[in-house]
Amino acid sequence: MDASVLLWKQWHKQVKDLFGPMHGPQKKTLAFFVIGIVLSGTAVLQRMAERLSEHGISTANMPSIERRLARFIANDRIEVHETWKQFVAHILPFWSEKKLRFVLDMTPFNDDATIVYVGLLVHSRLLPVAWSTMPAKTKWQEGQWSIVERLLDVIIPHLGKAECTLIRAI
Structure with missing residues (x-):
């Protein structure tokens, strides 16, 4: 059996267990989507579909896999923020007794938006744990530190007695 x-089977089981209230096919497609990103190293749907097909994760043809992934992205019934909160509540307690470094970063996305996010520094990787999307060319309705406070409010309840440092990326 291909590794x-x-x-895929282990990850699908974990997603089913983790996201209890989510509809069954949505959980399966979420797991499918994530494994596609992991295998392809990108979030480009066509490349994800290629890798999912190549590795035998799905017997469907590549255009069908790509359409399935696209429908998942377009699904308004997926509550992204609630799903992410469940995920963070499940993952962050692992680090609750450790010394942690978080990085605050603002990344422009095209000319349309800026993504303000807080990521957990793990070795040399930054794992995003909370984010907010802000307009790129208009004045923000909310101040930067108010946004940061809101993001930290998502993270802090799950950290227990962790010693945390917040670093602002330049």
Whole structure:
């Protein structure tokens, strides 16, 4: 059995267990989507579909897989922020007794938006744990530190007695 198929089966089970209230097919497609990103190293739907097909995760043809992924993204019934809160509540307690470094970053996205996010520094990788999307060319309705406070309010309840440092990226 391909290691990717084994990974898929384990990940699918974890997603089913983790996101209880989410509808069953949505959980399966969320797991499918994430494993597609992991296998392809990108969030480009066509490349994800190629890798999912190559590794035998799905027997469907690539255009069908790509359409399935696109429908998932377009699904208004997926509550992104609630789903993310469940995920963070499940993942962050692992670090609750450790010394942590968080990085605050503002990344422009095209000319339309700026993504303000707080990420957990793990070795040399930054794992985003909270974010907010702000307009790029108009004045923000909310001040930067108010946004940061709101983002930290999502994270802090799950950190227990962790010693945390927040670093602002330049």
